[in-house]
Amino acid sequence: MAAISREEVAHLARLSRLAVTDQELDRFAGQLDVILQSVARVGEVAADDIPPTSHSVPLVNVLREDVIVPGLTRDEALSGAPDSAEDRFRVPQILADEE
Amino acid sequence: MSDLIKLSAVALGEKLAAKEVSAEEVTRVHLDRIGEVDGRVHAFLHVDTEGALSAAREIDSRRAAGEKLGPLAGVPIAIKDVIATKGVPTTCASKILEGWRPPYDATIMTRIREAGLVMLGKTNMDEFAMGSSTEYSAYGPTYNPWDLSRIPGGSGGGSAAALAAYEAPLAIGTDTGGSIRQPGAVTGTVGAKPTYGGTSRYGLVAFSSSLDTPGPCARTVLDAALLHEVIAGHDPRDSTSIAQPAPDVVAAARLGASGDLTGVRVGVVKEFGTDGVEPGVTAAFRDAVETLTKLGAEVVEVSCPHFQYALPAYYLIAPSECSSNLARFDSVRFGLRVGDDGNRSLEEVMSLTREAGFGDEVKRRIIIGTYALSSGYYDAYYGQAQKVRTLISRDFTSAFEQVDVLVSATTPFTAFELGARTSDPYQMYLADLYTIPTNLYGGPAISVPIGLSEGLPVGLQVMAPTMADDRMYRIAAAVESVVGTFTPPAL
Numbered sequence: 001m002a003a004i005s006r007e008e009v010a011h012l013a014r015l016s017r018l019a020v021t022d023q024e025l026d027r028f029a030g031q032l033d034v035i036l037q038s039v040a041r042v043g044e045v046a047a048d049d050i051p052p053t054s055h056s057v058p059l060v061n062v063l064r065e066d067v068i069v070p071g072l073t074r075d076e077a078l079s080g081a082p083d084s085a086e087d088r089f090r091v092p093q094i095l096a097d098e099e
Numbered sequence: 100m101s102d103l104i105k106l107s108a109v110a111l112g113e114k115l116a117a118k119e120v121s122a123e124e125v126t127r128v129h130l131d132r133i134g135e136v137d138g139r140v141h142a143f144l145h146v147d148t149e150g151a152l153s154a155a156r157e158i159d160s161r162r163a164a165g166e167k168l169g170p171l172a173g174v175p176i177a178i179k180d181v182i183a184t185k186g187v188p189t190t191c192a193s194k195i196l197e198g199w200r201p202p203y204d205a206t207i208m209t210r211i212r213e214a215g216l217v218m219l220g221k222t223n224m225d226e227f228a229m230g231s232s233t234e235y236s237a238y239g240p241t242y243n244p245w246d247l248s249r250i251p252g253g254s255g256g257g258s259a260a261a262l263a264a265y266e267a268p269l270a271i272g273t274d275t276g277g278s279i280r281q282p283g284a285v286t287g288t289v290g291a292k293p294t295y296g297g298t299s300r301y302g303l304v305a306f307s308s309s310l311d312t313p314g315p316c317a318r319t320v321l322d323a324a325l326l327h328e329v330i331a332g333h334d335p336r337d338s339t340s341i342a343q344p345a346p347d348v349v350a351a352a353r354l355g356a357s358g359d360l361t362g363v364r365v366g367v368v369k370e371f372g373t374d375g376v377e378p379g380v381t382a383a384f385r386d387a388v389e390t391l392t393k394l395g396a397e398v399v400e401v402s403c404p405h406f407q408y409a410l411p412a413y414y415l416i417a418p419s420e421c422s423s424n425l426a427r428f429d430s431v432r433f434g435l436r437v438g439d440d441g442n443r444s445l446e447e448v449m450s451l452t453r454e455a456g457f458g459d460e461v462k463r464r465i466i467i468g469t470y471a472l473s474s475g476y477y478d479a480y481y482g483q484a485q486k487v488r489t490l491i492s493r494d495f496t497s498a499f500e501q502v503d504v505l506v507s508a509t510t511p512f513t514a515f516e517l518g519a520r521t522s523d524p525y526q527m528y529l530a531d532l533y534t535i536p537t538n539l540y541g542g543p544a545i546s547v548p549i550g551l552s553e554g555l556p557v558g559l560q561v562m563a564p565t566m567a568d569d570r571m572y573r574i575a576a577a578v579e580s581v582v583g584t585f586t587p588p589a590l
Contacts, residue, residue, distance in 0.1 A: 004470065008470075009466060012466045012469045012470050012473075013462075013466060014450075015469055015473075016422065016453075016465045016466060016469045017426075017429075017446065017449045017450045017453050018450060018453050018454050018457070018462055018465065018466070019447075019450040019451050019453070019454040020454060020462065021454075024459075024462070027459075028459075028462070028463060028466065031463060031523075031524050032463060032466060032467060032470075034523070034524075034525050035414065035463070035467060035524060035525055035528075036467070036470070038410075038411060038414075038525055039410075039411040039412075039414045039415050039467075039480070039484075040411070040479075040480075041408060041411045042408055042411045042412050042415065042480070042483045042484050042487050043479060043483060044408070045405065045408055045483070045486070045487050045490065047483065047486035047487060047489075047490065050486040050489050050490060051486070051489055052482060052485030052486050052488070052489060053485055053486075053488040053489040053492060053539075054309060054485060055309045055339065056295050056296075056309070056492065056539075056540060056541025056565070057295060057296045057339050057341060057541065059338065059339060062338040062339075064335055065335070072202055072203065076202035076203075077202070079200070079202050080199050080200070080201070080202070080432065080433035080434065081431070081432055081433060082430060082431070082433075082434065082435065082436035082439075083436065083439070089431050089432060091431055091445050092439050092441075092443055092444060092445045092447075092448045093444055093445065094444065094445045
């Protein structure tokens with residue numbers, strides 16, 4: 001049985017903000033199925049009572065010194081933006097037309 | 100072709116210090132070499148000719164003024180295109196960042212400049228460092244100088260190929276699952292992954308934040324150690340940076356070069372076995388183990404029962420972190436924007452931009468990661484992979500109670516033909532079988548050339564405990580002192 005269907009891949013692509021094509025869906029569905037069947041082997045390990053590791057360096061609350069350090073200027077921060085206006089990032093519309 | 104390009108970074112540094120040659124001349128001969136061979140190798144995505152010459156002239160004038168400079172001042176270096184370089188294009192080999200010029204330098208880049216190294220340019224890689232062959236670059240593959248029909252490894256194939264082709268004596272790579280060590284192995288060069296947290300990630304474009312580690316690439320162990328020393332050490336701008344002094348890797352490399360390993364305990368991982376391993380790789384590894392014994396090391400077999408689950412765990416953890424990290428490519432703050440016709444919504448423009456800007460492997464990993472993190476699958480995939488990660492770390496900890504270092508072949512097979520594994524992504528993943536456990540644990544590991552299999556280089560991997568980076572340099576330098584370095588056929 002397939003671990004993942006073409007429909008699921010399409011749904012995940014939407015969640016990931018990827019406007020994938022039909023050809024990509026055809027290609028990815030099979031490839032992702034092979035990958036998922038392989039990585040599912042982690043389930044063979046009996047690990048119910050094992051704590052998870054998110055990070056190899058155990059750290060909590062790393063704080064910097066409370067001093068002012070130079071940061072990017074506004075122009076520098078905007079320098080790589082595809083579009084800007086009035087010293088801000090300009091974005092396409094985020095509200096629907098009727099609003 | 101100038102003889103200068105064949106020199107080690109140490110030798111170049113000595114010649115520069117003795118004023119036998121200027122930094123400008125050293126830089127020029129390397130730029131000339133790039134001009135001569137990079138059309139065939141394609142190690143570089145961007146060559147910063149003017150920036151390099153101007154940095155070299157500055158070093159020359161500081162030296163002329165009597166300033167005391169470091170051992171690598173005036174030595175050229177190539178930088179993987181995933182490291183932010185102020186004002187110099189940084190694309191991560193992706194179309195989504197085409198033409199982006201960062202407004203700041205990565206911390207390791209600042210340290211490289213302060214040490215007087217001269218950046219020649221930015222090297223090719225798999226897009227966002229996801230891959231094992233550099234074939235997933237959006238700008239075309241890099242070709243292995245040993246055989247131009249073969250891959251140079253990945254993701255840092257550009258940095259490794261630049262070294263093997265004598266286009267640069269030093270390079271920077273980044274290692275998330277083997278991207279420094281595997282390219283080193285298949286190009287006959289040295290690649291070291293430092294302890295996670297031992298080198299700063301500030302300004303390294305994030306792929307998998309709990310695994311990404313920048314490190315040195317070179318043609319000799321001592322050169323790698325000198326570059327390691329330049330970039331290592333605590334950085335307050337990286338919250339996972341370890342606030343301890345870096346181990347003295349240069350002294351360790353010099354000690355190792357004496358060729359005496361008396362009293363050193365070396366472990367061979369039993370579970371790695373020989374299944375699916377190219378016979379020539381197995382033979383070269385056996386010879387290397389014999390060499391270690393002759394140098395006085397005590398070699399024993401060590402069991403690491405969970406290493407067989409490292410690859411599956413990694414290919415859940417890394418894509419999960421990638422799916423989150425790459426959300427920043429949203430068509431707003433930097434890079435590409437596609438389909439903004441005044442009518443489409445932000446969400447539509449974002450989806451069209453990411454579709455146009457990312458390549459197949461990046462898309463596959465984003466989708467896998469999104470799947471592994473989604474509710475209903477989280478516990479079975481991402482959560483379980485994190486538990487397996489704990490067990491792999493425990494395997495390392497208990498192994499290092501018995502031995503000082505672990506050794507293995509760096510990769511199960513030598514450089515394969517271009518196109519051989521691109522249609523089956525999982526076959527590509529197998530290139531990282533031996534390198535991935537270290538990343539999950541967080542310790543350091545180095546690949547050093549040990550021989551050839553059917554004319555292609557084989558690497559030995561030396562893995563050490565966290566913050567014992569010096570140990571792996573000692574062992575690698577000792578091996579190098581016996582087997583020597585390997586030179587590809589003339590290009």
